[in-house]
Amino acid sequence: MDVFLVYVRDEDYYQMLPEELGGSKPGDERVKVMAFPPLGIETLAPVIRQHGHRVKMFDTCLPQMKAKHIAQAAKDERPDVIALSFLSTTTYPATKRLAEQLKTAAPKIPIILGGVFATTNAENILNDCPYADCVGVGEGEELLPDYLKNMKNPETVDGLVWRKGDTIVHNQPRPIIRDLDQFPYPDRESLPIDYIESLPLDVPAVLSLDKFCTVQTSRGCPYACIYCDIPSLSNGKWRGRSVEHVLGEMRQLNDAGYRSILLTDDHFLLKRKRINEICTGMIERRFQFHWGCEGRVDSVGVDQLSIMNKANCTFLAYGIEAGTQKVLDRLNKNQTLEQIEYAVSEAKKHGIKRTHGFFLVGAPNESEDDIMESFRFAARLKLDTFGFNRLCVYRGTPLWKEYVDRGIIDDERDWSKWFKCSDIDPTILPSEVVNRARMKGYGLLFFRRIFFRPIQTFKLLRTFGQYMKASDIFKLIASPFRRRALTRAPELPENMLRG
Ligand code: B12
Numbered sequence: 001m002d003v004f005l006v007y008v009r010d011e012d013y014y015q016m017l018p019e020e021l022g023g024s025k026p027g028d029e030r031v032k033v034m035a036f037p038p039l040g041i042e043t044l045a046p047v048i049r050q051h052g053h054r055v056k057m058f059d060t061c062l063p064q065m066k067a068k069h070i071a072q073a074a075k076d077e078r079p080d081v082i083a084l085s086f087l088s089t090t091t092y093p094a095t096k097r098l099a100e101q102l103k104t105a106a107p108k109i110p111i112i113l114g115g116v117f118a119t120t121n122a123e124n125i126l127n128d129c130p131y132a133d134c135v136g137v138g139e140g141e142e143l144l145p146d147y148l149k150n151m152k153n154p155e156t157v158d159g160l161v162w163r164k165g166d167t168i169v170h171n172q173p174r175p176i177i178r179d180l181d182q183f184p185y186p187d188r189e190s191l192p193i194d195y196i197e198s199l200p201l202d203v204p205a206v207l208s209l210d211k212f213c214t215v216q217t218s219r220g221c222p223y224a225c226i227y228c229d230i231p232s233l234s235n236g237k238w239r240g241r242s243v244e245h246v247l248g249e250m251r252q253l254n255d256a257g258y259r260s261i262l263l264t265d266d267h268f269l270l271k272r273k274r275i276n277e278i279c280t281g282m283i284e285r286r287f288q289f290h291w292g293c294e295g296r297v298d299s300v301g302v303d304q305l306s307i308m309n310k311a312n313c314t315f316l317a318y319g320i321e322a323g324t325q326k327v328l329d330r331l332n333k334n335q336t337l338e339q340i341e342y343a344v345s346e347a348k349k350h351g352i353k354r355t356h357g358f359f360l361v362g363a364p365n366e367s368e369d370d371i372m373e374s375f376r377f378a379a380r381l382k383l384d385t386f387g388f389n390r391l392c393v394y395r396g397t398p399l400w401k402e403y404v405d406r407g408i409i410d411d412e413r414d415w416s417k418w419f420k421c422s423d424i425d426p427t428i429l430p431s432e433v434v435n436r437a438r439m440k441g442y443g444l445l446f447f448r449r450i451f452f453r454p455i456q457t458f459k460l461l462r463t464f465g466q467y468m469k470a471s472d473i474f475k476l477i478a479s480p481f482r483r484r485a486l487t488r489a490p491e492l493p494e495n496m497l498r499g
Contacts, residue, residue: 001148002081004305005045006058006070007038008081008086008095014061017196021467022209033061034198034206039214039264040085040115042186046138050184051145051363057190060098066097071105081110081148084132086115089394089418092125099131112147120232120396122161124415126168134162138233139177139219174235180219181245185252188213197260205476206467210259217246218279221266223296225319226332226399227360227391230266238270247281254287262289262315268293269301276304278309290314294352297343298335306352315351318343321360323377324348324370331365331391332398341381348382354463357386361441362434372435375441379448384460386445388438388480390431391421442480 014035017023022243026033037057045055056079058065074082082102086095099111107495114136136143136159143159159174197212199205218241220234269275292315295301305316313349320340322328328335338411347355357378361371378386393399395415403409408424421430429437449457464473 001053003048003053003055003148004058004070004074004079004082004390005041005048005055006082006084006098007041007060008084008091008098009059009061009088010091011094012090016063016197017206020469021206030192030194031062032193032194032196034196035061036262036264037193037195037212037214038085038191038482039088040140041083041333041395042188042191043183043216044083044085044144045190046184046188047141048144048148051148053145053148055190057187057191058236060094061193062191062193066349067101071101073161074102074106074109081151082109082111083140084108084113084323085145086110086113086117087119087417091417093115093123096129099129110134110151112136112144114144116174116229116233116258122230123168123170126161126163127451128416134160136453138162139172141177163197163492167322167374176220176237176239177435178239180239180241185249186215188253188256198261203465205472207463208260209467211257212260212262213253213258214262214264215246215249215253218265218268218270222270223267223334225321225334226402227393227397228484229394229396231395239272243277243281246278247285250287250289251285254289259289261289261413263291263293266291267295267299268422269295269299269304272300272304275301277305279304279307281311282311283307285413287312292316294319296335298339299343302343302346302467305346306350309351315356316352316354317356318347318356318379320344320357320381321362322366322370323359324366327363327366327370327374328446330365331360337377339421342378343473344383354460355382357381357383359386359388360391360433361388361438362390362420362428364425364427366429368429368433368437371429371437372441372444373444379445384456384468388441390434390438391428392418393421393424394418439481446477474476 014033014036017032017034018027022032041057047055048055058070060066084095084099095113102111110133111131112134113125113132118135119137122137125132125135128179134154136147138159143157147157147160150156153169155169158172160171162169181368195212196209197207199207218239220236220238221230222236222238224231224236290312292313295319297318297320319329325337344355359374360377361374393403400409402417403425404411420431422428422434461473
C-alpha cells in the first residue's frame with residue numbers, strides 16, 4: 001500500500017532559521033527549521049515499511065508541505081491511506097482543516113488520525129470532524145500496520161475507533177506495547193528538514209547549530225501530577241527500551257553526524273541501573289554528541305548525575321513547578337522543597353552545563369506571595385535557565401476531571417479546548433494578578449541573577465549570543481515584561497467567566 005504519513009504542526013511552535021543565522025537559501029535541498037522533530041511519524045514510518053508498505057512523510061512546517069500541497073499530492077498520487085499525526089489539543093483545529101482539504105481533493109482516500117490528543121478524544125473527533133474516517137487510539141506501531149492489513153474488516157483492529165454508517169464503533173482497547181525493542185529505529189532522513197535545537201519561543205532562540213534530533217528511550221511516568229496527560233496515555237506504566245537497543249540507535253546517530261540529542265522520555269531518571277548502563281555504554285563508545293533529558297527531582301537517577309555528566313549530558317530539565325510546599329501538594333507533585341534544592345545542587349555539583357527549571361504560576365489556592373516565593377526560590381536555586389508558564393488544563397488530566405466535577409468545565413461542550421486555569425477557576429488569582437506577579441517575579445529573578453551571579457548570567461547570554469542577534473536576545477530578556485494578551489486559550493463561553 002501507499003501511505004501518506006503527515007505530521008501536523010502547531011503554527012506557534014516552529015520558525016524557519018533566518019538566513020543570517022545559517023538558514024537555508026532558496027533551492028537548498030534540506031531546509032533548516034527551528035522545531036522539534038516529528039518523532040511520532042519518524043517512529044511509525046519504518047515500522048509501516050517493515051510491513052511492506054510505501055510511506056511518504058510530510059511535515060507541515062515546510063513551505064512546500066502546506067495543506068494545499070499535500071491535498072494536491074493526494075489528488076495526483078492517490079495513496080491508499082492518509083494518516084494524520086498531531087501532538088496536542090492546540091493542533092486539533094489545524095488537523096481538522098487539513099482533513100477537510102484532503103477530503104475535498106480526494107474524497108475516496110481514507111483518513112486515519114492519531115497522536116496524544118486523538119487518543120483521549122477519538123469519539124469526539126469523529127463526531128466533530130466528518131472528514132476523518134477513523135482514529136487510532138494509543139501507540140501506532142502495531143495498530144497502524146494492523147489497520148492497513150485489515151482495512152476491509154475494521155472491527156478486527158484493536159484500538160481503532162471507526163464509523164459504521166452513522167454509528168461510531170469503539171473496538172476493544174489495544175494493550176500498551178511491552179517490548180519497545182522490537183521496532184526499527186526512527187527515520188530521520190526522509191524529510192528534507194534539518195531541525196534546529198531551539199527554545200519554542202516567539203523569538204528565534206537557537207540553542208545550537210549542531211545536527212539535532214530527539215530520541216525516546218522510554219515511555220510513561222508512574223506519577224500523577226494534576227495537570228499532566230501522560231499517565232492517561234500509558235495507564236501510569238513506565239516502559240523502557242533495553243540499554244543495547246538505545247545504544248544501538250545512539251551509535252547510528254553518532255555515525256550519522258548528530259551532535260545534539262534531546263531525550264523526550266517522560267521520565268528518564270526513573271531507573272538508576274539503566275541510566276548507569278546507558279551512560280557507561282556512551283562513554284565506552286566515545287560518542288561525540290551532547291545530550292539532554294528531563295526528570296523528577298525525587299528520582300533515584302539524581303545519584304547518577306556524575307556519570308551522566310561524564311557521558312556528556314549538558315542539559316537537564318526538572319519539573320520544579322512551585323516554591324511552596326502548599327502549592328506542590330495541591331498540584332500532587334509528590335516532591336518536597338528539600339528534594340528540589342538537593343537535585344539542582346547535585347546537577348551543578350556534577351557539572352551539568354545547563355540545568356533548567358519548569359515552574360507553573362496561577363495554581364489553585366496560590367497567593368500572590370506564593371508566586372513571589374516561587375521566584376525567590378528559583379533565585380536561590382543554582383538553575384541556569386527557567387520557565388514560568390501559566391497553569392493550563394487539558395482534557396484527560398486529573399485537573400480536567402476535577403473541573404468537570406466542580407461544574408467549571410462542561411466536558412461535552414469544551415472537549416476540544418484547553419484553558420488557562422486562572423481564567424476559569426475562582427480559587428485561583430485573577431489572570432491579570434497572576435501576570436502582574438509573574439512580571440514582578442521575573443524582575444526580581446533577573447536582578448538577582450545579574451547582580452548575584454553575574455558570571456553565570458554572562459556565560460548564558462554568551463551561549464545564546466553565539467546563535468542569536470543582539471536584538472533577539474534583548475527581545476528574549478524583555479519578553480516576560482511585555483504586556484501580552486491575557487490568554488491564547490480559546491474564547492470563554494459567557495457563563496465560564498470566573499465569578
Ligand atoms: C516532546 C514534547 C513536546 C515538544 C514538541 C514535540 C513535537 N514532536 O513537536 C514541545 C516542547 C515543543 C512541546 C510543546 C507542547 N506540548 Co508537549 N509534549 C512532548 C512530549 C514530552 C513527548 C512527545 C514525543 O516526543 N512523543 C514520542 C512520539 C514517538 O510519540 P507520539 O508523537 O505520541 O506518537 C506515538 C503515538 O501517539 C501514535 N501516533 C502518533 N501519530 C499517529 C498517527 C496515527 C494515524 C496513529 C494510528 C498513531 C499515531 O504512535 C506513535 C508511536 O507510538 C509529550 C508527552 C508524551 N508522552 O506524549 C508532551 C505532550 C504531548 N505535550 C503536551 C502539551 C500540552 C504541549 C503544549 C500545548 C504545551 C504548551 N502550552 O506550550 C505545546 C504544544 C506544541 C504543539 N502542539 O506542537 C501534552 C498534550 C496534552 C493534550 N491533551 O494535548 C503532553 C501529553 C504532555 C503532558 N504533560 O500532558 N511538547
